[in-house]
Amino acid sequence: MADDKDSAEAILSVVHKKIGDAFDVFDHEFNKTVDVREIGTIIRSLGCFPSEAELHDIIAEVEEEEPMGYIRFEKFLPAMTMVLMERKFGPIPEDLLLQAFEVLDQQKKGHLDPEELTKYMTQEGEPFTQEEMEEMLSAALDPDKNVIFYKDFVSAMAVDDT
Structure with a gap:
């Protein structure tokens, strides 16, 4: 004991x-x-x-x-x-995050424009602040193409629960 x-x-x-x-x-x-x-x-x-x-x-x-x-x-x-x-408030699983981005990508392009994402993130649910949005875009935006390849972004955001 x-x-x-x-x-x-x-x-x-x-x-x-x-x-x-x-x-x-x-x-x-x-x-x-x-x-x-x-x-x-x-x-x-x-x-x-x-x-x-x-x-x-x-x-x-x-x-x-x-x-x-x-x-x-x-x-x-x-x-x-x-x-x-109690392991409260765990991260959202990667597959659910990906599904959320796929819902926003209505044309199934595999990416979102920064303006689209900003609109969704600042006007729906628990809106992001301007500062939070800038921080997210700095991490998510592909600098060459000026779009968010959300599959890559979701993978980068995923938390290893080990």
Whole structure:
């Protein structure tokens, strides 16, 4: 039985270190707090991809009441530990991402124009901000052809779940 307990403690220790390391990157004042606007980036760096609504729920759970706008590590750690241990907010599987792009490619060209993709991504569902759209296009756009070959982009975006 001791082996199971030791093993669980070892896993928990690794998870806590991973969360602490990600948090520390954004703890610019080294006071175990981060700006609430950094939480989405921290969570995504840990391999979790919540929707905006799910992200707001997490923030509501861990944000300081006074002063507002900050997250303390001591509140973030247990909440994020649960998220990681329960494997919540995993990435969307590669085949589903590809299907989504194929739906947008109504002429079955195998690529999308940046204007088309921008229109879909900024006007539907949870709209991307201008900054998010620019970041996506910088990664997705083929510089020679000025189109998004989405099969290549989806492959590049895929997360190895190992």
